[in-house]
Amino acid sequence: MGTNNIHAEMEAMGRKALDASRSLARLTAKGRDNALSAMASAIEKARDAIAEANAKDVAAARKAGLKESMVDRLTLTPARFKAMVAGVRDVAALPDPLRRTSRPVVRPSGIRIVRQPVPIGVIAIIFESRPNVTADAAALCVKSGNAVILRGGKEAFATNSAIAAAMADGLASAGLPPDAVQLVRTTDHAAVNELVALEGLVDLVIPRGGESLIRAVVEHARVPVLKHYNGICHIFVDESADAKAALRIIGNAKCQRPSACNAVETVLVHSAIAKAFIPRLGKECAKWGVEVFADEKALAIGKGCGFKAASEESWRREYLGLAMSLAVVDGVEAAIDHINRYGSHHSDAILTRDENAAALFTRDVDSAAVYVNASTRFTDGGEFGFGCEMGISTDKIHARGPVGIKELTSYKYVVKGQDSIR
Amino acid sequence: MGTNNIHAEMEAMGRKALDASRSLARLTAKGRDNALSAMASAIEKARDAIAEANAKDVAAARKAGLKESMVDRLTLTPARFKAMVAGVRDVAALPDPLRRTSRPVVRPSGIRIVRQPVPIGVIAIIFESRPNVTADAAALCVKSGNAVILRGGKEAFATNSAIAAAMADGLASAGLPPDAVQLVRTTDHAAVNELVALEGLVDLVIPRGGESLIRAVVEHARVPVLKHYNGICHIFVDESADAKAALRIIGNAKCQRPSACNAVETVLVHSAIAKAFIPRLGKECAKWGVEVFADEKALAIGKGCGFKAASEESWRREYLGLAMSLAVVDGVEAAIDHINRYGSHHSDAILTRDENAAALFTRDVDSAAVYVNASTRFTDGGEFGFGCEMGISTDKIHARGPVGIKELTSYKYVVKGQDSIR
Numbered sequence: 001m002g003t004n005n006i007h008a009e010m011e012a013m014g015r016k017a018l019d020a021s022r023s024l025a026r027l028t029a030k031g032r033d034n035a036l037s038a039m040a041s042a043i044e045k046a047r048d049a050i051a052e053a054n055a056k057d058v059a060a061a062r063k064a065g066l067k068e069s070m071v072d073r074l075t076l077t078p079a080r081f082k083a084m085v086a087g088v089r090d091v092a093a094l095p096d097p098l099r100r101t102s103r104p105v106v107r108p109s110g111i112r113i114v115r116q117p118v119p120i121g122v123i124a125i126i127f128e129s130r131p132n133v134t135a136d137a138a139a140l141c142v143k144s145g146n147a148v149i150l151r152g153g154k155e156a157f158a159t160n161s162a163i164a165a166a167m168a169d170g171l172a173s174a175g176l177p178p179d180a181v182q183l184v185r186t187t188d189h190a191a192v193n194e195l196v197a198l199e200g201l202v203d204l205v206i207p208r209g210g211e212s213l214i215r216a217v218v219e220h221a222r223v224p225v226l227k228h229y230n231g232i233c234h235i236f237v238d239e240s241a242d243a244k245a246a247l248r249i250i251g252n253a254k255c256q257r258p259s260a261c262n263a264v265e266t267v268l269v270h271s272a273i274a275k276a277f278i279p280r281l282g283k284e285c286a287k288w289g290v291e292v293f294a295d296e297k298a299l300a301i302g303k304g305c306g307f308k309a310a311s312e313e314s315w316r317r318e319y320l321g322l323a324m325s326l327a328v329v330d331g332v333e334a335a336i337d338h339i340n341r342y343g344s345h346h347s348d349a350i351l352t353r354d355e356n357a358a359a360l361f362t363r364d365v366d367s368a369a370v371y372v373n374a375s376t377r378f379t380d381g382g383e384f385g386f387g388c389e390m391g392i393s394t395d396k397i398h399a400r401g402p403v404g405i406k407e408l409t410s411y412k413y414v415v416k417g418q419d420s421i422r
Numbered sequence: 423m424g425t426n427n428i429h430a431e432m433e434a435m436g437r438k439a440l441d442a443s444r445s446l447a448r449l450t451a452k453g454r455d456n457a458l459s460a461m462a463s464a465i466e467k468a469r470d471a472i473a474e475a476n477a478k479d480v481a482a483a484r485k486a487g488l489k490e491s492m493v494d495r496l497t498l499t500p501a502r503f504k505a506m507v508a509g510v511r512d513v514a515a516l517p518d519p520l521r522r523t524s525r526p527v528v529r530p531s532g533i534r535i536v537r538q539p540v541p542i543g544v545i546a547i548i549f550e551s552r553p554n555v556t557a558d559a560a561a562l563c564v565k566s567g568n569a570v571i572l573r574g575g576k577e578a579f580a581t582n583s584a585i586a587a588a589m590a591d592g593l594a595s596a597g598l599p600p601d602a603v604q605l606v607r608t609t610d611h612a613a614v615n616e617l618v619a620l621e622g623l624v625d626l627v628i629p630r631g632g633e634s635l636i637r638a639v640v641e642h643a644r645v646p647v648l649k650h651y652n653g654i655c656h657i658f659v660d661e662s663a664d665a666k667a668a669l670r671i672i673g674n675a676k677c678q679r680p681s682a683c684n685a686v687e688t689v690l691v692h693s694a695i696a697k698a699f700i701p702r703l704g705k706e707c708a709k710w711g712v713e714v715f716a717d718e719k720a721l722a723i724g725k726g727c728g729f730k731a732a733s734e735e736s737w738r739r740e741y742l743g744l745a746m747s748l749a750v751v752d753g754v755e756a757a758i759d760h761i762n763r764y765g766s767h768h769s770d771a772i773l774t775r776d777e778n779a780a781a782l783f784t785r786d787v788d789s790a791a792v793y794v795n796a797s798t799r800f801t802d803g804g805e806f807g808f809g810c811e812m813g814i815s816t817d818k819i820h821a822r823g824p825v826g827i828k829e830l831t832s833y834k835y836v837v838k839g840q841d842s843i844r
Contacts, residue, residue: 022762026786107807111796120818121788199640203818218621222640224647224819245841252843340444351841362836364448366543374533374839383844384835385529396542396625396832397646398820410818413806414784417796419667419773421674422805 010194013149014201016179017122021147023177025119029096035142035174036092040085042170043135043163053162061155073129074155084132091139094387097405098145112416117409119145121203124195126151126217128209131159138167138181140390144408147180151195154187193220208391226398228391230318231261231346233376236335238352239270243277246351247284253375255288259320261392262347262379266315266325268335274328278302290322297328315342332357336364343367345394347376368394368401428608432616435571436623438601439544443569445599447541451518457564457596458514462507464592465557465585475584483577495551496577506554513561516809519827520567534838539831541567543625546617548573548639550631553581560589560603562812566830569602573617576609615642630813648820650813652740653683653768655798658757660774661692665699668773669706675797677710681742683814684769684801688737688747690757696750700724712744719750737764754779758786765789767816769798790816790823
């Protein structure tokens, strides 16, 4: 497809999505939940077609020599398929994010103002390999009354197409416009650049993927982008921390799921306890199989622990695996400075028994989630009680931290007058 | 200054602003209010220097042949100067936008989550001619704990510089970093492009000005932009409207301040009452001195009213003056379609005695403020009870409608565990 054709095709998708979003916005909560049920049932019914499409994608990925971990992410096992369908039904069961109208305010002029939640409109979601995101993201958008344009990774194109087709069938069977959920039908990268420039048609772009994907989207975007940069998360072990608890929390934050964005990447240790704590941490890391990149002081204290030397670039490193950076700092202020300077404003924790240190840390660390005596791994829509999430925003605009269905809404002011004029 | 120098200078400003924002974020509400008082007093003290600078700008503008209306906007009369100082003090007197911490939620895992309002960080404001925006915008940012980088119109450069210098003096006298309020020190347009690309230093850009300014900012932005596109606002006169009230409301919405973004630009009339209403409206418009661009039906009905023929482009026209577009529509649905299609999603009103029509209109019109029996002119921070405003957002992300000090805040989650792990 030529660039002009892609532009025309993306614009046409945007217009259809806008029309569909008007219909969705008119639905009651029950209407939206029925749509989700119909989507779930339709995916279930299309099980064979989806499995076949997935087998094709997997075979092509193997043939192209993709890493086995990538092939695994791509594979829709029967268990994952079941979880995907259940996920759509779980979203339907969540409370309606559009129900809470504000209390009316009556102004001296006599006008009566109500702030009412409304869908954002049309959301474009750009994601990478895992095909279950297709159903997941669509469900969250429909639940909050938004039309969605999905653009998945090219490796999962056949699978995504089969899932999206099933969802469109489900919407149609519920009497709704199938264009409420559309998948971009080309793997050409130019389509992304066109999609994110559709001012007046697309209201929000959410890129879900690595940093290079997000940077490319931001560069071409003419519509707002909700950014989910990955996490460079810290744990600061304060002077007064309980050492045993600290080791357990660091182990959890690093090892429970090292590839998660809320896994810890850098541990900072208060200099007053470094000599006692660092050798114990070194021993645990060896047990966990965690490689440690340490600053000079930690390296000296942890002699014999097998630490490697950290470089300036270690402090900005997101390992996404069994490795971490380690530094000795002179106190809570130094820890805060380090975190604000090198972190990604995602999730950062202090382990301490000192309330003043905790208060300073939570006030001054400029991150979406700031923890006291807890693992950074809790930054998650499910753990926060949102039921589910679209991702974790590292932006400070619109939504910060876990993005649930409530974060996929906007609002409008409904103002009633008595033939009121200014 | 070469482009490289401008890049370096903007980056340096961004870094200073980021540092200052950390200090501001640590202040109590009282500390921020003291800063505002000090800024107001310093502006007052610099009255002569500011007046002198303004005289220079005004003389240069006259010499350059600027329109008298532009020269007027530029002129800081003694009354406007007084209002500017009072404005800063009024902002200080507003309630603290950072005070409302959410009720804690305790999750099954034992973690206790609080959502706490925090400043956004560093806000860049790009505006056009009126120099009082310099003080106004700075005050709103400081009140909400944000550092601000101001970039004003080049015609007001001397005036803005004098006001900004006074505010920095005020901040310093209150023991605060003067870099919390900085003015871009070059009129080179390249500075704007650099400023809006400062990812990691600038958290939000707010362009205040005409559409071309906003488009240019969006094109170069790499950080989020809160857009304040001007208003193509509508009034729909329904079948059941009270004609006398309708004429009064239209007159107010069009004539009370025609240059405002919430002034009405297009009036839609229900076909069932068009024959009775349009000639009366025509007569009033003639009295008000309002030029009318009418569609075929309205033109035929309003023969003798001196209407001109509307073209397709009339429906997207923001007159910002004593002119308006006029069309006959077949009912509330047709009115809604017209508004959603041609409007700018700013402020739109229905005049009706029919509750069903009002309900349909307020549900389906996709605008920041939707009115029943009131003038669109009420969309304003002051009228809404926000105390003041940075502008009116036509975006659906982050803030919609009037942007007050609350809309200049973000939030963070503060999570306390009991050595909690996942």
